[in-house]
Amino acid sequence: MTKMTKTAAQLDRDIAAYLAEPEPLGRPISRGPIGRGESLVEFSARVQREARARQKTLHQAMLRHQALFVTDRRGRTTLLILSGEMSHPDEGRYRVTKLLRDGPEGHVTRPTITRLAQDLARDLSPDYIRPASEEDVAAWVSTPEYLDGSERVLEMQRRNRR
Numbered sequence: 001m002t003k004m005t006k007t008a009a010q011l012d013r014d015i016a017a018y019l020a021e022p023e024p025l026g027r028p029i030s031r032g033p034i035g036r037g038e039s040l041v042e043f044s045a046r047v048q049r050e051a052r053a054r055q056k057t058l059h060q061a062m063l064r065h066q067a068l069f070v071t072d073r074r075g076r077t078t079l080l081i082l083s084g085e086m087s088h089p090d091e092g093r094y095r096v097t098k099l100l101r102d103g104p105e106g107h108v109t110r111p112t113i114t115r116l117a118q119d120l121a122r123d124l125s126p127d128y129i130r131p132a133s134e135e136d137v138a139a140w141v142s143t144p145e146y147l148d149g150s151e152r153v154l155e156m157q158r159r160n161r162r
Contacts, residue, residue, distance in 0.1 A: 012060065015057050015061070016060075016064075029128070030050040030054070031046065032073060051122070057129055058070070058121045058129055059114060059117035062096075062113050065082075065131040065132070067079065067082070067131070069132050070120075070126035070128070072125050072126055072127055073125070078098050078124060079136075079137065079140050080097070081097045081099065082096050083095050083097065091110075092111040092112075092115075094109065094110055094111070094116055095109045100149070101149075102146065103146055103148070103149020103150045108120065
């Protein structure tokens, strides 16, 4: 069996086409649990391929867009906002702030966007990735659920400072 590899240009076209699909995205990055007739070796190889595809897609999306929605297989969506690190530049140049539907979750700082994509792809395991516009971000952080969650986070931060 001959292994078919794609060129960098082909991968870029595939990722751009994936990111341009209308919502909801019709095809997840991974196929999910082990399938009927799929051996454990085949499943393991597929999971590794999907992890690489997840990381590559997230990396390319982060290079093209400042804000992204990532949704895992269970339907949990996280809004990622990419920026430069201003508070602690010794931790890295790039920062991603993670916002859940019910408030901010935190941030991740790394020296490169590649490292950010590797760690976020591993931790969030996104099955769907789509760009978020400024309007999407404003709508996300304006919901009553998000505002209530933000207040709870601020209260915990105040308590932790005491």
